Amino acid sequence: MGDLYDAIPKVELHCHVEGTVRAGTVLELARKAGRPLPVEDPAELYRYTSLDTFLAIFWLVQETLVEPADWERIAYESLVDAAPHGLRYRETFFTPARHLAAGHDLGGIVDGLSAGIAAAEADTGVRASLIADMDRAYGPAAGLEFIELLVALRRAGRAERVIGVGMDSTELGVDLSAFKPAFELARGAGFRLTGHAGEAVGTGPRNVRVALDLLRVERIDHGVAIMEDPELVNRVAGERIPLTVCPNSNVVIANRFPSLEAHPFRAMREAGLVATINTDDPGMTDLDLGVEYRTVAAAQRLSFDEVAAVALDGVEASWLEGDDKRRLRGEFEARLDDLRPASA
Ligand code: ADE
Ligand code: ZN
Numbered sequence: 001m002g003d004l005y006d007a008i009p010k011v012e013l014h015c016h017v018e019g020t021v022r023a024g025t026v027l028e029l030a031r032k033a034g035r036p037l038p039v040e041d042p043a044e045l046y047r048y049t050s051l052d053t054f055l056a057i058f059w060l061v062q063e064t065l066v067e068p069a070d071w072e073r074i075a076y077e078s079l080v081d082a083a084p085h086g087l088r089y090r091e092t093f094f095t096p097a098r099h100l101a102a103g104h105d106l107g108g109i110v111d112g113l114s115a116g117i118a119a120a121e122a123d124t125g126v127r128a129s130l131i132a133d134m135d136r137a138y139g140p141a142a143g144l145e146f147i148e149l150l151v152a153l154r155r156a157g158r159a160e161r162v163i164g165v166g167m168d169s170t171e172l173g174v175d176l177s178a179f180k181p182a183f184e185l186a187r188g189a190g191f192r193l194t195g196h197a198g199e200a201v202g203t204g205p206r207n208v209r210v211a212l213d214l215l216r217v218e219r220i221d222h223g224v225a226i227m228e229d230p231e232l233v234n235r236v237a238g239e240r241i242p243l244t245v246c247p248n249s250n251v252v253i254a255n256r257f258p259s260l261e262a263h264p265f266r267a268m269r270e271a272g273l274v275a276t277i278n279t280d281d282p283g284m285t286d287l288d289l290g291v292e293y294r295t296v297a298a299a300q301r302l303s304f305d306e307v308a309a310v311a312l313d314g315v316e317a318s319w320l321e322g323d324d325k326r327r328l329r330g331e332f333e334a335r336l337d338d339l340r341p342a343s344a
Contacts, residue, residue, distance in 0.1 A: 003290070003294070003305075004124045004304075004339060004341075005086075005290045005291075005293045005294035005297065006084060006085045006086050007086060007138065007335075007338070007339055008086050008291035008292070008293060008307060008308070008311055008335075008339060009086055009088045009311060009331065009332045009335045010083070010085075010086045010087050010094075010095070010277075010289055010311055010314060011087075011089045011090070011276070011311070011314030011315050011317070011318050011328075012087055012089075012090040012278050012279065012289060012314070012319060013090075013091050013219070013223075013242070013244045013276060013278060013314065013317055014090055014092045014093075014221050014244035014246055014278035014279075014280055015078075015090060015093065015188070015280065015281075015282070016058075016092075016094070016095065016133075016168070016280065016281055017071075017074055017075055017078055017092050017093065017113065017280065018061055018062050018065065018074065018094065018095065018281075019058060019061070019093050019199070019280060019281025019283055019284050019285075020074065020077070020078035020079065020080075020081065020082075020281070020282055020283045021061055021064075021074050021077070021283045022077055022081070022283060023042045023043055023283070024063055025073065025074065025077060026042045026064060026101075026283075027042060028043075029064035029065065029070055029117030030064045030074075032062070032064075032070075033066045033301060035063055035290060036118070037060070041102060042061075044284070045057050045060070046284050046285065047253070048253050049253065049255060050188060050200070050201060050255055050256045051084075051170065051171065051172075051199060051200045051201070051253060051255075052170055052200075054253045054281075054284075055137070055169060055170060055255075057158065057284065058168075058217045058281065059098065062095070062098055062099070063098065065082070065099065065229060066104075066107070066203070066247065067109055067112075068108040068112030068115075069112060069165065070111060070112070071109050071113045071116065072112040072116035072119075073116060074115025074116065075092070075112070075113045075114075075115075075117050075120065075128075075163075076094070076116035076117070076119050076120045077116075078119035078120075078283075079116075079117065079121070079124060079126050079128055080120055080124060081288070082126065082282075082288065082289055083120075083124040083126045084290075085180065085288045085289040085290035085291075085311040086252065086290060086293075087126050087287060087289055087319060088126060088127070088328065088331070088332075089126065089127045089276055089315075089320065089328060090126070090127075090128045090129075091128070091129050091130070091131055091132075091163070091318060092117075092128055092129070092130055092131065092188040093131050093133045093166060093321060094109070094113055094130060094131075094132065094133065094158060095134075095135050095168055095169065096109050096132075096142075096146075097134070097135035097137070097138040097142060097146065098135070098138075098297075098338075099171075099342070100142075100145075100146060101138065101142070101148070101201030104175050106149045106150065106153060107153055107158055108212075110130070110153060110158065110159050110161070110162060110318045111158070113130055113150060113161065114130070114160070114161040117130070117161060125213065126321065126332070127160070127162075128318070129161055129164075130161045130162045130163065130164075130329075131162070131163070131164040131165065131166050131192075131194065132146070132147075132150050132162050132164070132166070132191075133165075133166045133167055133169075134147070134165070134166070134167040134179060135144055135167075135168065135169040136167055136168070136169045136171065136174045136176075136179070137170050139178075140167075140178035140179050140181070140182065141336075143167065143179050144181050144182040144185065144280060146182070146209050147148070147165060147182045147185050147186050147189075149186065149303045150162065150165070150281065152187070152190075153175045154189060154190075154191075155189075161321055162191070163191065163192055164191050164192035164193065164194060164275055165182075165183065165186035165191045165192075165193055165194075165197060166185060166193070166194040166196070166217075166221065167179055167195045168195075168196045168247075169196075170200070170222060171196065171197070171199055171200040171203050172200050172201075172202050172203060172249060173206065174208045176195070176197065176207055176211060176214075176215065177210050177214050177215075179195075179215060180214055180215055183195075183215045183217070184217065187216065188327040190295070191216055193216065193217040193218050193219075194217050194218060194220070194221055194244070195211045195215060195217045195221060195299065196221040196222055197210070197211040197221070197222065197223060197225075197333050198220065198222055198223045198224055198226055199215075199221070199222035199224065199225075199250070199254050199256070200254055200256075201221075201254060201255060201256050202224055202276075204228055204229075205223050205226050205228050205229035205232050206226045207243070208220055208223050208225060208226050208236075209227075209229075209232060209247050209263075210272050210328070212236075212241065218241070218242075219242045219243070219244060220236075220241065220242070220244070221240065221243075221244045221245070222244070222245060222246065222254075223236075223245070224241040224243075224245065224250055224252065224256060224263075224264060224268075224328045226268075226273075227267060227268065227271075233268075233271050233273065234271075234272075236273060237271055237272035237273045237274075238272075240274050240316075241274070242274040242313070242316070242317030243268065243273055243274065243276070244276055244278050244317070244324040245265060245275045245276060245277060245278065246277075246278045246279060246280035246292075247260055247263045247265050247277065247282075247292070247295075247296045247299075247300075248260065248279070248285060248287055248291075248292055248295060248296070249279070249281065249285060250263060250287040251263065251284050253280065253281065253285065256334060259299070260295055260299035261295075261299045262279070262299075265277075265296060265300050266302065267302070269306065269309075269310070272278035273314065274313050274317055275310075275313075276310060276313055276314045277292055277296055277310050277314075277319055278292070279291055280293045283317060293299075293307060293310075304316045304339075304340055304341055305340075308336045308340070311332060311336065312329065312332055312333070312336070315328050315329045315332055
């Protein structure tokens with residue numbers, strides 16, 4: 001707590017609000033929802049052998065969110081908890097497929113999240129936007145219906161915080177190309193686009209190509225499989241398409257690498273990729289953004305200047321625009337200059 005890695009100013013572009021929930025909040029919400037957990041401490045559930053075993057637990061946490069006030073609470077707490085670890089701006093995923101299937105109102109969910117973010121912004125100065133993610137486990141038809149609802153909400157002026165659309169959840173055995181109509185609709189309505197691809201064990205760089213070429217996403221979430229395709233690496237680096245990488249998650253959730261030391265993060269940076277550092281689901285992996293930066297820097301032997309470049313790439317990769325982005329970049333540069341060790 002409170003060291004250089006907490007002080008480094010950070011943007012986070014890959015964080016699921018449902019994966020940030022404090023253990024105590026999960027317990028309270030589960031009780032309130034009449035869905036008590038099978039354990040006293042939710043952390044006892046937080047051990048995973050694959051992305052899909054993680055998702056089974058993630059879905060349990062999601063099911064504790066019943067009313068707009070629950071979404072408001074977790075959005076608020078997630079920013080308040082991240083502020084001491086250097087977070088300055090976050091683009092946060094929410095994935096309400098099971099809530100919509102259960103008859104919840106998308107407008108209420110977005111209102112709740114937006115209210116929580118606004119309150120946290122006022123209390124901490126950290127800013128945040130939302131990315132509406134399709135849950136691939138529910139299939140492309142549900143994805144399209146979700147985006148239709150979202151577009152209607154936007155046209156009604158009720159989705160100002162939602163700046164982008166993405167997809168997450170299970171990857172193995174999913175045909176990403178089936179989500180094309182939903183992404184087309186979202187793009188036509190003015191949403192920015194991203195998508196999880198090349199994360200799960202057993203998936204290769206093909207999913208990254210499909211996401212870029214067919215779904216026309218602007219960023220790739222994870223994308224670590226890209227390292228198996230040097231030609232694609234060169235193209236993605238050349239076009240400065242950002243990859244929102246979550247190294248600790250890739251070890252403890254997807255189990256794609258045996259250790260942080262074995263993660264290709266440094267190789268990705270050295271190949272010229274705009275690879276950023278993110279926590280994914282910090283509440284379910286005993287992480288915060290300071291720990292993520294600190295452990296990745298140590299395991300991958302990143303110098304201060306290499307870490308500072310990652311932080312600045314976070315600003316570039318964000319969907320902030322114009323003066324807003326320039327201002328944040330200037331603030332980051334000034335703070336990083338202050339923090340640079342004399343020997344760096
Ligand atoms: N939902 C929450 N975390 C996820 C991850 N790492 N991959 C896919 N879906 C997710
Ligand atoms: Zn994710």
